[in-house]
Amino acid sequence: MDGTKLSANSGVALWRQIALALEEEIARGSLGPGARLPTEIELAKRFSVNRHTVRRAVASLSEAGKLRVEQGRGTFVPEEILHFPLTERTRFTQIVEDGRRHPHREILATEIVKADETIAANLQLRKGAKVLRIESLSFVDDRPISLSVSYFPAARFPDLGPAIGETLSVTEALRRYGIDDYRRKSTKITAQMPNQEQSRHLRLAPNRPLLQTEKVDIDLDGEPIEYGISGFAGDRVELTIDMERLTDHP
């Protein structure tokens, strides 16, 4: 039951020994990312100390970002954070493969709808024009990362829906229409709370935040190709903008 021995009067405070013990369990992987720690009471029993002593250890690790405490839910090992570099040529599939990770996308729905004002403005269409709406869920190493809704001009890309369904890659599918290259025009970033659908798909506690991006991709002539809104699991991603490399073209 125990396995970890603390030594009193060793010159190292008990709570520090506990913190070190927990840190080691995390490093060893016996407490993996996302894992929930035993309750404070259980830990206190296991280390044969008062609950306050455990709390002191947890507080220290929590300040250092090595644990995440949620009132009423428990204490958790923070999930591994994925770094998404935002560049003019951001591609989901590329981003992740660089880091020896395995990206994967699931298409949840494709349909033709009429553009509302926002969609029309971003795609430079008239309001009411037909657009292809694609809802998709992206995974990295089988962890859900983002839930996206994208809009494409339906007139310019007929049957893009099935094409994306086959290739599971926007980049690939667009090639069939002669788009060999495109680039990110703009990105807007906000923080939101997830709705029920989002927290379900992203397997996210409903009180955890969402990092929401709104982007417009354009072809080399500057014509808008895609307007997309993605919600990222806030705990699992960090968007990074490297101002120096941002517009370096290959």
Add this chain to the structure above:
Amino acid sequence: MDGTKLSANSGVALWRQIALALEEEIARGSLGPGARLPTEIELAKRFSVNRHTVRRAVASLSEAGKLRVEQGRGTFVPEEILHFPLTERTRFTQIVEDGRRHPHREILATEIVKADETIAANLQLRKGAKVLRIESLSFVDDRPISLSVSYFPAARFPDLGPAIGETLSVTEALRRYGIDDYRRKSTKITAQMPNQEQSRHLRLAPNRPLLQTEKVDIDLDGEPIEYGISGFAGDRVELTIDMERLTDHP
């Protein structure tokens, strides 16, 4: 008590009439940004309809982003959103003045501390080196927008603390040390939930998300000047990255 008349059998569904009435009140300003609507029961009484009918109207406006509903708290008119363009030369004071808004910064604390690993790495100092820590709260039009902690190398900028206290502008204060220009090297963006201090300072409900940015500013020789972490009230800001203008130097 009433003031708004609904007409049955007019060919327009009751809930649509209610939605239009509420939308107009928002447009007129009698329901200003951030305002809380009467409860569903009160609205039902006022319009002499069932609570479901009110809910249908609110759901419609909520989907369109014109209302924000929070379980247990109420229904609110979304706050006006501030757009923060992220560029290589982002300056808080400049950003906002362009839009005829009034920025304002409050210094909460300045002290000399020793750099931990993260701070040292970002400022390219050795761990334990002295750094100036500045905690500040930024306002726009007297609304609290962001709570920031910044670190500067103390050796290079002695007495920067008082200088910023006087000028209330980092740009101004740095000029005293011969720094006429500096630029943003990188920005990292995450979504977090606020801690008690953050929600208090930002006057943010504790269940509303925080948009957190981590930035490094460098001088023209590439030497790190400032490492800063800012928490933005997620409801009140949107960060925008214009890929095309990002590195256009004046």
Add this chain to the structure above:
DNA sequence: TAGAATTTGTTCGTATGTATG
């Protein structure tokens, strides 16, 4: 900090009007 009060969310059931074929 424990429980009451408030407010929105969900799910039943019922009834009516309207468009379609």
Add this chain to the structure above:
DNA sequence: CCATACATACGAACAAATTCT
């Protein structure tokens, strides 16, 4: 005229989140 499907509207009860005392 009938059958069906769908949107609209009302009523009641309970669940869940938040706030207040």
